[in-house]
Amino acid sequence: MKEELRYKISNFLLQKEIKNLKRQPKVISFDAAKSIGILYDATHDKDYELIKNYVKDLRAYSKDVHSLGFYNRKELPGTRFMKLGLDFFTLKSVNWKLKPNHSIVNNFVNREFDILICLNLDRSIPLRYVSSMTKAGFKIGKYDPPDARIFDFMIKVEEKPTLRTMIDQVNHYLKLIRNEKYQET
Numbered sequence: 001m002k003e004e005l006r007y008k009i010s011n012f013l014l015q016k017e018i019k020n021l022k023r024q025p026k027v028i029s030f031d032a033a034k035s036i037g038i039l040y041d042a043t044h045d046k047d048y049e050l051i052k053n054y055v056k057d058l059r060a061y062s063k064d065v066h067s068l069g070f071y072n073r074k075e076l077p078g079t080r081f082m083k084l085g086l087d088f089f090t091l092k093s094v095n096w097k098l099k100p101n102h103s104i105v106n107n108f109v110n111r112e113f114d115i116l117i118c119l120n121l122d123r124s125i126p127l128r129y130v131s132s133m134t135k136a137g138f139k140i141g142k143y144d145p146p147d148a149r150i151f152d153f154m155i156k157v158e159e160k161p162t163l164r165t166m167i168d169q170v171n172h173y174l175k176l177i178r179n180e181k182y183q184e185t
Contacts, residue, residue: 010098010125018132018149025152026114026137030174033114035064037136039127040119040163042069042088047163051119054167055085068108070100070126089126098125109133115140115174118151119166140170153177 036058042048051067058065066085071077074091093102109130116136120127123144131141132150141147143156155169 006096006098007125013097014099014125014128014132015146017129021132021149023135025139027152027177028114028138029177030061030115033063033138035066035111035113035115037108037111037113037116037134038065038067038119039116039131040067040069041072041122041124041127043072050163050167052086059085066108066111066113068105068130070124070130072124094126099129100126105130110135112137114138117170118142119163119170121161121163121166140174142166 038051038055040047040051042051048069051069055065055067067087069086069088071088071090076088076090087104087108089100089102089105093105094100111134113134113136116131116134116139118127118131118139118141120131121142128147128150131139138153139151140153140155141151142161143154148154153173155166155173157165157169161169
């Protein structure tokens with residue numbers, strides 16, 4: 001009961017902050033993008049491994065890729081270690097409102113990614129905070145009406161999608177997006 005109340009209060013406060021956001025989105029095609037940020041829930045080993053491979057795949061296209069995973073526990077396990085472009089934050093890094101406050105998170109938020117890919121499938125408030133506050137030009141996330149102010153492009157997937165399904169859908173739509181203004185010449 002206490003956690004449910006905390007979630008409701010945190011969600012209310014997050015929505016209030018989102019209403020005050022002012023930004024100018026920039027639709028950028030995958031080909032024109034130079035930098036990509038990825039947000040995801042890193043709590044499960046299989047999701048972490050999938051994201052590691054996804055980062056590697058995107059880097060093969062000569063993209064500067066950084067991921068930020070939220071590990072929904074107080075301490076990172078031994079199977080998770082930070083390396084270049086693969087960062088994490090834990091429950092220790094969030095306040096009572098579930099708002100992240102850590103230098104790693106702040107660095108991620110302040111990077112001006114061309115594209116942010118938010119793979120937050122379970123409406124995690126810490127990940128929603130990060131995705132709403134990031135300075136990314138073009139933000140992509142899962143379709144969820146309350147998040148319409150956060151994302152510039154939302155992808156509607158089945159009710160309980162897997163991370164693999166979401167990544168496949170993001171890749172599919174990213175390849176379809178064309179914006180001549182940002183195309184390299």
